[in-house]
Amino acid sequence: MAKMLSRVAPWLASRRDGAAGPAAGLTLRVLAGADTGALLDLARQDGVANVFILSHLETAGTASPTAGGASIFGVFDGDSLLGACWAGANLVPVQLDPDLVGLVAAAVHHSGRRYASIFGPAETVLALYAALEQLGNTAQEIRADQPLMSIAGPPLLKPNPALGFGQLADFDRILPACAAMFEEEVGYSPYLGGREYYNRRVKSLIRAGHSLVHLGPDREVVFKAELGAVTAEVTQVQGVWMNPAFRGLGRSAGYMAAVVDLAQTLAPVTSLYVNDFNTRARASYERVGFRQVGTFATVLF
Numbered sequence: 001m002a003k004m005l006s007r008v009a010p011w012l013a014s015r016r017d018g019a020a021g022p023a024a025g026l027t028l029r030v031l032a033g034a035d036t037g038a039l040l041d042l043a044r045q046d047g048v049a050n051v052f053i054l055s056h057l058e059t060a061g062t063a064s065p066t067a068g069g070a071s072i073f074g075v076f077d078g079d080s081l082l083g084a085c086w087a088g089a090n091l092v093p094v095q096l097d098p099d100l101v102g103l104v105a106a107a108v109h110h111s112g113r114r115y116a117s118i119f120g121p122a123e124t125v126l127a128l129y130a131a132l133e134q135l136g137n138t139a140q141e142i143r144a145d146q147p148l149m150s151i152a153g154p155p156l157l158k159p160n161p162a163l164g165f166g167q168l169a170d171f172d173r174i175l176p177a178c179a180a181m182f183e184e185e186v187g188y189s190p191y192l193g194g195r196e197y198y199n200r201r202v203k204s205l206i207r208a209g210h211s212l213v214h215l216g217p218d219r220e221v222v223f224k225a226e227l228g229a230v231t232a233e234v235t236q237v238q239g240v241w242m243n244p245a246f247r248g249l250g251r252s253a254g255y256m257a258a259v260v261d262l263a264q265t266l267a268p269v270t271s272l273y274v275n276d277f278n279t280r281a282r283a284s285y286e287r288v289g290f291r292q293v294g295t296f297a298t299v300l301f
Contacts, residue, residue, distance in 0.1 A: 028103040031063040031072040031084065038081040039063045039072065042095045048150050048271045049121055049294055051236045053086055053094050055229040073107055075100045087111070091118040091128065098127035105131035115301060122146070122297035129299045141187075141300040145276040148294035149285055150234075151260055152269045156289040159258035160251070163223065166211030171203060174213055177221035178202050181241035186300060212262055214255070222246050223255045227263055235263040237272040240281070252284045260288060 031039060040057055043050040053072075057063065065071040070088030074081050075096065083096035085104045096104065105128055108115070118125050126144060133139070166174050179198070182190040190198040205211045210227040221243055228238035237259055242252060263270040273296040274281050 027076045031074045033062045033064045036063040047234050051229045051234045054231045091115050093120045093124045096124050098124050101128040101131050109135040117300050119298040122295045125297040139299045143298045146273045146296040147292045148273045148296045149290035150271040150293050151289045155257035155260040157257040159261045160254035162214040163258035166206045166213040175202050177224050181239050225259050234269045235267045253287045256288045
């Protein structure tokens with residue numbers, strides 16, 4: 001670890017003379033391939049909350065920075081990895097104690113990169129944003145209370161058999177539904193930065209078998225969802241959307257039961273997180289058998 005100290009950024013608390021408090025003596029650096037095992041061990045402490053990073057590690061096989069420029073910051077005490085934070089399009093803390101977020105915030109701020117959001121366990125996300133706010137970063141919206149829910153075992157309701165895995169042949173029908181869901185959820189179009197990235201993302205989900213959709217008689221999307229993160233143990237459902245023409249008909253719970261059925265062909269535990277104010281969705285998920293196992297927060301920039 002002594003060789004690593006020279007790579008620690010000069011603004012970190014560990015470089016300051018007389019540093020005191022939780023950050024004293026700790027270091028932060030970008031993780032490399034040699035850190036993969038330690039990061040896996042850290043993330044596996046909570047496989048549901050950390051499904052995003054575990055899914056990435058299963059796919060990439062390494063904690064090293066990606067070709068697209070994403071990296072993972074690690075906070076160390078000597079050789080021990082205490083916590084981490086994915087820094088790609090979004091910031092995603094991994095078992096990061098709120099007392100350690102100042103180290104990550106400083107590195108993120110000095111990187112000069114822009115991030116779309118922070119999401120993950122609420123206490124850490126809100127602490128990280130508070131530290132970034134002190135450095136001049138301002139959020140567009142803060143969703144501070146998002147129940148993290150999961151289900152293991154069959155759904156409590158009969159699944160809607162019409163739901164199936166999306167097909168590339170239907171990409172031109174699925175894509176507008178995905179874009180509509182995104183705009184409803186975050187308030188702006190996913191195409192603001194260009195269409196190519198979002199199109200690739202939707203196609204990749206379909207190719208991977210992580211797109212779930214029901215196309216009606218006119219081949220319009222009636223309901224859709226995605227498995228945004230997948231490991232051998234856990235899937236995380238994202239992008240749940242019902243065509244407005246079919247809302248209010250009591251169909252959502254049956255579709256969500258089908259989501260669980262299909263997701264559990266890939267992993268035994270199905271998870272999701274939902275805004276606390278979305279009482280209809282929460283009631284539907286609970287009818288299916290989802291139960292709260294934690295609390296997430298999302299900060300949108």
